[in-house]
Amino acid sequence: MGYSGKFSGWRVLKEGLTGNKGWQGHWREVQPKPEYDLVIIGGGGHGLSTAYYLAKNHGLTNVAVLEKGYLGGGNVGRNTTIVRANYFLQGNSEFYSHSLKLWEGLEEDLNYNVMHSQRGLINLFHSDGQRDAFARRGNMMINQGDDAVLLDREGVRKHLPYLDFEQTRFPIYGGLMHPRGGTARHDAVAWGYARGASDRGVDLVQNCEVTGIDIEDGVVKGVQTSRGPIRAKKVGIIVAGRSGQVAAMAGRRLPIESHVLQAFVTEGLKPVIDHVVSFGMGHFYISQSDKGGLVFGGDLDFYASYAQRGNLPMKEHVMEAGMTLMPMIGKAKVLRSWGGIMDMTPDGSPIIDRIDGIDGLYIDCGWNYGGFKAVPASGWCMAHLMATDRPHEVAEKFRLDRFRTGVGIMDEEGTGAQHNLH
Amino acid sequence: MRITCPICGERDRREFYYVGDAVALSRPDPDDGDIAWDDYVHNRDNPAGVTRDLWYHEGGCGAWLVVTRNTVTHEVLQTELASDAKEAMA
Numbered sequence: 001m002g003y004s005g006k007f008s009g010w011r012v013l014k015e016g017l018t019g020n021k022g023w024q025g026h027w028r029e030v031q032p033k034p035e036y037d038l039v040i041i042g043g044g045g046h047g048l049s050t051a052y053y054l055a056k057n058h059g060l061t062n063v064a065v066l067e068k069g070y071l072g073g074g075n076v077g078r079n080t081t082i083v084r085a086n087y088f089l090q091g092n093s094e095f096y097s098h099s100l101k102l103w104e105g106l107e108e109d110l111n112y113n114v115m116h117s118q119r120g121l122i123n124l125f126h127s128d129g130q131r132d133a134f135a136r137r138g139n140m141m142i143n144q145g146d147d148a149v150l151l152d153r154e155g156v157r158k159h160l161p162y163l164d165f166e167q168t169r170f171p172i173y174g175g176l177m178h179p180r181g182g183t184a185r186h187d188a189v190a191w192g193y194a195r196g197a198s199d200r201g202v203d204l205v206q207n208c209e210v211t212g213i214d215i216e217d218g219v220v221k222g223v224q225t226s227r228g229p230i231r232a233k234k235v236g237i238i239v240a241g242r243s244g245q246v247a248a249m250a251g252r253r254l255p256i257e258s259h260v261l262q263a264f265v266t267e268g269l270k271p272v273i274d275h276v277v278s279f280g281m282g283h284f285y286i287s288q289s290d291k292g293g294l295v296f297g298g299d300l301d302f303y304a305s306y307a308q309r310g311n312l313p314m315k316e317h318v319m320e321a322g323m324t325l326m327p328m329i330g331k332a333k334v335l336r337s338w339g340g341i342m343d344m345t346p347d348g349s350p351i352i353d354r355i356d357g358i359d360g361l362y363i364d365c366g367w368n369y370g371g372f373k374a375v376p377a378s379g380w381c382m383a384h385l386m387a388t389d390r391p392h393e394v395a396e397k398f399r400l401d402r403f404r405t406g407v408g409i410m411d412e413e414g415t416g417a418q419h420n421l422h
Numbered sequence: 423m424r425i426t427c428p429i430c431g432e433r434d435r436r437e438f439y440y441v442g443d444a445v446a447l448s449r450p451d452p453d454d455g456d457i458a459w460d461d462y463v464h465n466r467d468n469p470a471g472v473t474r475d476l477w478y479h480e481g482g483c484g485a486w487l488v489v490t491r492n493t494v495t496h497e498v499l500q501t502e503l504a505s506d507a508k509e510a511m512a
Contacts, residue, residue: 244468255464257442258493303423303440306470306493311423313436346464404460418463419442 006111026191027071027198032205032227036064038386039223039232041210041246042239043067045076045186045372046364048193049379050238050386051202052110057380058387061201064232066225068209072190075240075340075371080263080297082276082287083373084121084181085146088137091397091410092349093144098394099377100146100180106376112192114184115290121181121276122151122159124325126170134176141178149177160277162328169324170281181276183287189375213249213361220360234360236386241306241341243365250361255346255403257419259300260339261369262310264318266332268292282321286329294332296322300342300369302420310339342369346403348422349410350374352381352391353400362386363400368422426501429483437481443467444474444488447508470494476504 005011005024015022038054040047043065054060067073085100087093107114125134131150138148149155153165156175165172198204205227212224213235222231237246241258269292278285283299298318301310315337323330345351345366355361364382367374381395391398402408403417415421423435443466450458467473470493477487486504491497 242470244466245470248467253461253465253467255466257466257468258470304443304468304473304475304493305496307496311435311496313434403464404456419466420440 007113026195027204030203030205032064032066032203032208032225032230034229035222035231036203037062037232038234038236039063039230040065040236040238041223042237043071043194043204043206044074044238044240045072045190045193045375046240046367046378046382047236047238048072048190048197048204049375050236050364050382051197051204051379052193052200053379053383054387055197055200055202057383060387063197064203064205064230065197066208066210066223066230067204067206068226070206071194071204072187076186076190076375078263078338078340079186079372080285080287080295081183081186081289081372082121082181082285083116083184084178084276085144085373086121086123086137086141086148086176086178086181087412088140089410089412091408092412093140094394095377095381095398096373097144097146098380099374102376102380103184103373104180106189106192110192110196112188112195114188114192116182116184117290118180118182119275119287120159121178121278122156122175123178123278123280124156124175125173126281127173131173138176147179149179151175151177159275162272162326163277164325164327167324183276183289185290186372193375193379210246210249213246215250215358215361218358220358234362234386236382237361237363237365238382240365240367240371241343243343243363247355247363250355250358252355254363254365255400256343256366257304258306259302259342259344260305260307260310261297261300261342262314262318262337262339263295263297264315264337265289265335266294266329267335269294269332272328277325279321279325282324284318284321284325286322286326293335294329300344301339305339306341308339308341310337342367344368344419344422346419346422347409347411347417348413350378350398351400352378352385352395352398354385354389356401423496423498425477425487425489425498427479427482427485427487428501428503429485430479433479433482437479438487439478439480441476441478444476444507446476447488447504447511472499
């Protein structure tokens with residue numbers, strides 16, 4: 001496989017016996033060329049997977065990914081790593097279903113161990129009404145071709161005996177289990193896509209900040225960067241929380257407000273939590289990483305922020321919710337916490353679309369707090385859109401104009417399609 | 423983050439409900455059309471830096487506030503009553 005060489009058991013053995021001197025970098029160091037067919041702004045998970053599928057599915061390799069920092073240094077390098085396809089609404093449902101199928105073949109496709117672990121995800125419910133809603137969601141998941149199992153209290157107890165089932169505020173009635181849900185090693189996903197794209201000829205340019213987008217008579221001509229101008233026939237904006245700033249370079253405002261979402265990791269512990277457990281009533285979810293750390297998070301801080309750190313009230317809320325659900329974690333020590341910049345849309349669903357009125361400019365954004373699991377399908381569909389100028393069938397509802405027209409709003413939570421409600 | 427309510431003084435952030443961008447102070451006319459209303463309801467400048475947003479002192483006096491704030495540092499620069507801010511714009 002070109003530059004970096006294929007991974008295999010034999011190679012690990014051989015390198016192990018010869019001092020591990022044969023390993024090389026996973027992608028080529030490059031200087032940006034003055035012109036490309038396509039330029040991707042943003043070297044995160046979505047940008048790298050887009051570049052990979054442009055090369056692999058569409059044979060487009062005269063492509064550059066421009067990253068202002070280092071590859072995979074944003075949300076794909078800091079998240080709670082959950083992979084699932086348990087969406088309810090048409091539009092989201094087929095997209096995340098497609099993404100999960102790509103996850104299931106990803107390691108073989110990339111020849112890269114992304115440590116995808118389908119350990120099962122359990123969403124807890126705490127009332128009869130919630131049970132009905134979860135039963136309906138489970139049926140939607142099954143209709144989509146994915147898997148769902150409705151568990152009663154004893155069914156949950158079998159899997160998660162350590163929960164406090166009798167808590168007075170939210171006694172546990174049962175859970176909706178999604179056996180194919182799980183986690184993956186977040187950095188490896190970015191690295192695997194980067195290696196695959198680089199091996200196929202895509203230039204991955206780090207420390208290259210885009211400072212302007214050149215548009216003449218409504219047609220994209222290229223970008224200005226901290227490393228000089230780069231001409232391009234097509235430009236894709238895939239910058240998550242920074243979408244507002246980059247779209248402004250093209251004179252556009254987006255239906256996006258960037259918020260902070262905090263997450264936490266404890267010291268490494270022996271295996272204790274085998275699943276991904278989601279406690280929606282407490283805005284709390286948790287899993288255990290392969291290193292042993294408990295990885296958990298809660299809800300947004302709920303104010304616009306680019307600080308990449310949150311405030312104490314939400315930390316306290318998350319800790320309280322964790323203690324309510326599983327008192328056993330009380331003595332685990334929190335090792336670190338961080339805050340990611342979430343590109344929140346009014347309806348909580350993403351956007352993969354052309355930017356109307358500017359030929360050759362495309363945007364992939366609005367992943368809210370669920371972008372990690374979408375990395376494969378987002379790249380797949382964005383590459384399809386940029387290569388063919390037509391939306392991919394599983395992402396055709398991710399339109400930018402749905403907020404203006406009101407047609408196709410995908411408010412998965414049913415809280416209303418306006419900022420500050422998701 | 424602490425916010426100074428012009429009526430109650432400096433208070434914990436938890437007393438305040440965040441509404442969003444202070445765009446609500448300049449609502450379009452009902453007949454301005456879908457583009458103006460889409461812009462008002464959905465589209466945002468979303469600045470990394472100084473922004474003005476609308477907060478409600480839910481756990482205090484119930485006043486609507488315009489908070490000028492830095493989204494990168496979380497520094498609160500200024501707080502004023504939304505009614506005063508609206509008058510100043512007129």
